[in-house]
Amino acid sequence: MPKIVNTYSSDYPLIEGKPFTDYNADEEFLFQMEKHFPRLFKFEVLSKKGKGSRTDALLKGRFASDEFSKNTFFVYTFILYEGGAGRSHDDELRTQLTPGTSWSTDLARYKAATNFRDANGELKNLECYCIGIYKQDKNCKNVLFAGMPAEVLCKSETEKISPTSVFQTYGENAREAYIKGIYLHEKKFTASNSFNLLLFKPEYFLWYMRNRDELHIGDIEKAMNVVKNAPHIVTPQFLLTKEVPLQQIFYGAPGTGKSHEISKQTEGKAVVRTTFHPDSDYSTFVGAYKPSIGKGRVYGAQGPLTENGKPIEEPIITYQFVKQAFLKAYLGAWKKYSDGCSIVSTSTIREFNTDNGRYVINSVGDYELILSREFQFPKSLVLKEWPNLWNNGIFGLPTGPQTGKSVQHAIANWIVNKIADCSENSFEHGWEILVSAVNEKRRVVVQKTQTYIIKGVTDDNETLTINVEARGKKRATLQRKFYESDETKVSKLESTLIGILKGYSKDFDEAWEKLKQIIEEGGTPVINDDANEQIDPQFLVIEEINRGNCAQIFGDIFQLLDRADNGFSVYPIEADSDLRDAIKTAFNEEGEFMLSKDIDIDGVIEYTSNYGKTLSEDVQEGRVLLFPPNFYIWATMNTSDQSLFPIDSAFKRRWDWVYTPIAQGKDKNGDLMNWQIEGLGDNSWWAFIQGINEVVDITTHSEDKKLGFFFCKAQDGVVKKETFVNKVVFYLWNDVFKVYGFKSEIFDKKDKDGKTEKITFKSFYNDDGSVNVDTMSVFVKNVMAKAPKTKADNENKDVNEEQNSNNETQA
Numbered sequence: 001m002p003k004i005v006n007t008y009s010s011d012y013p014l015i016e017g018k019p020f021t022d023y024n025a026d027e028e029f030l031f032q033m034e035k036h037f038p039r040l041f042k043f044e045v046l047s048k049k050g051k052g053s054r055t056d057a058l059l060k061g062r063f064a065s066d067e068f069s070k071n072t073f074f075v076y077t078f079i080l081y082e083g084g085a086g087r088s089h090d091d092e093l094r095t096q097l098t099p100g101t102s103w104s105t106d107l108a109r110y111k112a113a114t115n116f117r118d119a120n121g122e123l124k125n126l127e128c129y130c131i132g133i134y135k136q137d138k139n140c141k142n143v144l145f146a147g148m149p150a151e152v153l154c155k156s157e158t159e160k161i162s163p164t165s166v167f168q169t170y171g172e173n174a175r176e177a178y179i180k181g182i183y184l185h186e187k188k189f190t191a192s193n194s195f196n197l198l199l200f201k202p203e204y205f206l207w208y209m210r211n212r213d214e215l216h217i218g219d220i221e222k223a224m225n226v227v228k229n230a231p232h233i234v235t236p237q238f239l240l241t242k243e244v245p246l247q248q249i250f251y252g253a254p255g256t257g258k259s260h261e262i263s264k265q266t267e268g269k270a271v272v273r274t275t276f277h278p279d280s281d282y283s284t285f286v287g288a289y290k291p292s293i294g295k296g297r298v299y300g301a302q303g304p305l306t307e308n309g310k311p312i313e314e315p316i317i318t319y320q321f322v323k324q325a326f327l328k329a330y331l332g333a334w335k336k337y338s339d340g341c342s343i344v345s346t347s348t349i350r351e352f353n354t355d356n357g358r359y360v361i362n363s364v365g366d367y368e369l370i371l372s373r374e375f376q377f378p379k380s381l382v383l384k385e386w387p388n389l390w391n392n393g394i395f396g397l398p399t400g401p402q403t404g405k406s407v408q409h410a411i412a413n414w415i416v417n418k419i420a421d422c423s424e425n426s427f428e429h430g431w432e433i434l435v436s437a438v439n440e441k442r443r444v445v446v447q448k449t450q451t452y453i454i455k456g457v458t459d460d461n462e463t464l465t466i467n468v469e470a471r472g473k474k475r476a477t478l479q480r481k482f483y484e485s486d487e488t489k490v491s492k493l494e495s496t497l498i499g500i501l502k503g504y505s506k507d508f509d510e511a512w513e514k515l516k517q518i519i520e521e522g523g524t525p526v527i528n529d530d531a532n533e534q535i536d537p538q539f540l541v542i543e544e545i546n547r548g549n550c551a552q553i554f555g556d557i558f559q560l561l562d563r564a565d566n567g568f569s570v571y572p573i574e575a576d577s578d579l580r581d582a583i584k585t586a587f588n589e590e591g592e593f594m595l596s597k598d599i600d601i602d603g604v605i606e607y608t609s610n611y612g613k614t615l616s617e618d619v620q621e622g623r624v625l626l627f628p629p630n631f632y633i634w635a636t637m638n639t640s641d642q643s644l645f646p647i648d649s650a651f652k653r654r655w656d657w658v659y660t661p662i663a664q665g666k667d668k669n670g671d672l673m674n675w676q677i678e679g680l681g682d683n684s685w686w687a688f689i690q691g692i693n694e695v696v697d698i699t700t701h702s703e704d705k706k707l708g709f710f711f712c713k714a715q716d717g718v719v720k721k722e723t724f725v726n727k728v729v730f731y732l733w734n735d736v737f738k739v740y741g742f743k744s745e746i747f748d749k750k751d752k753d754g755k756t757e758k759i760t761f762k763s764f765y766n767d768d769g770s771v772n773v774d775t776m777s778v779f780v781k782n783v784m785a786k787a788p789k790t791k792a793d794n795e796n797k798d799v800n801e802e803q804n805s806n807n808e809t810q811a
Contacts, residue, residue: 007143024048071125082094093171127209146199148195176199258638283324297312374466377463395416678720680780746786
């Protein structure tokens, strides 16, 4: 049975299965580029090979901005699938390159790889890359790229044999790439000489572009040096700029594409979406306790009852705090702010020991210092805590911070999840499973409030070697404590770092720059961790914001909409006890929102705590709410809606307002969409929209009742007649002209005797309920006649009038 990498497990084990191949390689490649490098590139598809939803492709790309480069380049994208019959490895991944004549456009037309190979050093507009893509299943977003030398494509571009080349890699290599970010191995290709193959995560693509030739061509040892010095890059999904408003409302007539515009701008970003309505309130927007069905122990006179040694349980009603859209987005924003974005070296430069283990300074930047920690942890401490986690045969981790117990709880939780029917007596068996996994994989991940990576175990199996994920220490925090006399406010780690800095200078800035220089000289890249430029955004999108009572829905959250220049809320608000507990639990216990490192925002605004704590502590403990600078709230508003709850001026002034005009729709490539109304010719939909809006404007003297291009949906570019009558005509009759009257000549038609009569809504239907095409056609043509004339129409009119005048003269 073939084996593949399980991308949903943190240690990426090989499992039985076949790679997912039912997709278009170009679409997946473009998705990954936009995900990791939003709006950085522009691509067009030149040729494809395959059918339906399983195709390889040749792309032509360029940077979206000339600031990077004005040159174009080529990218071949291929699907990686399982190996062929008789393969020696059950984890083989391969692709077979077919001749260019089998592609939708013959590759000989472009010869992208051949021209690149023969360029003789002049590569302007000739750069060529070849990328294979591994995808575990249909829903997998964590794909892997296989970089191949473009030379392997030359035979496909020039020869008709099939296959022209085959290349393979293996699941074990892919697993290494998932763990390390990149993995290089030597591989002989059937179409060429020996080249190196690089497996890498998509976020390394820019680094790969820069180092491709050194990686693929020549001595494997030299190529390995390039890999060894590669940074561990965590790229921002979105570069926040002051040009992007934190809070804005897109408003306009119905169907102008307001939601579409937001979706386009937030594509590939984290978005929580909600819709306001008249019954919306604070609890449906933020969250509240709700009843749910759980399980509880059954007790008798002698205590808890059991059956066959297992506790008897029954359904019970419990209450739990259910998060709604706002709280999910709020927690997500702080999670992303805490994670931050940085460039961290894999090499270790500066080490020191504390009571908590061996620390390594990975890198020093302008705003933050990044460390990792390694320590030894004995089995005895886990064994001591193990009985405390069992109550009447039920395992459970305590909620809230447990000082000094996080590692024990993480390991215990891992053991319980590995053993079916685990009991309090299963510890020794579970420890054996853990030790075996560590010895086999050399990397076992356990999690509770923090992620721990177990990298080794002593020969007596009694002590683990554990690494803690890299964490950051903000420069501003260390600078404040550098000069602080109260040592009780300084942690042991901070005290050690401050001691190192004071060893360089009594001036903090001078000491920081000296430490930074030392780290840089060791080959560590600089962090670029500007909190307003390198943090992933979190969007909360509110549809139809004016259909709900905003004052009632937002409550005191309204106060947080006031933002300082740095993007933080100016005025924090107090959280009630339910909300406080929900936030605290989410940050400390729940995987989705659990913070990777402590929030550190002291000094971003003026703040005095009511609890004798810092702003960072109050926000992290949920005592106060504060918007971080990566929290975006965008909304839509139909100006035609007769809102039950008008938005007051105080609320309005806290938003940027973006008018969405009525315009002909465009597709993803920016080309105009020539929709037609069924049976009425090309572009009849836009002509109708222009005509009806002209009549609406004359009749109502208002923009509110006009129709946008996306007022209804088309199927393959056609607005079906049923959709047109049931949606468009119904709206016009009942929401527009019912109030203003049907005096316009667009409602006129001729009866059987040639007399003019008014079109009624009923006349759009036949007796059997089907659409009366004749009535619809008359109405649409009447409206289209009202559409403003284009310059071309006027020129044609002038030509016709001139020809008629000449004909009359000749006559």
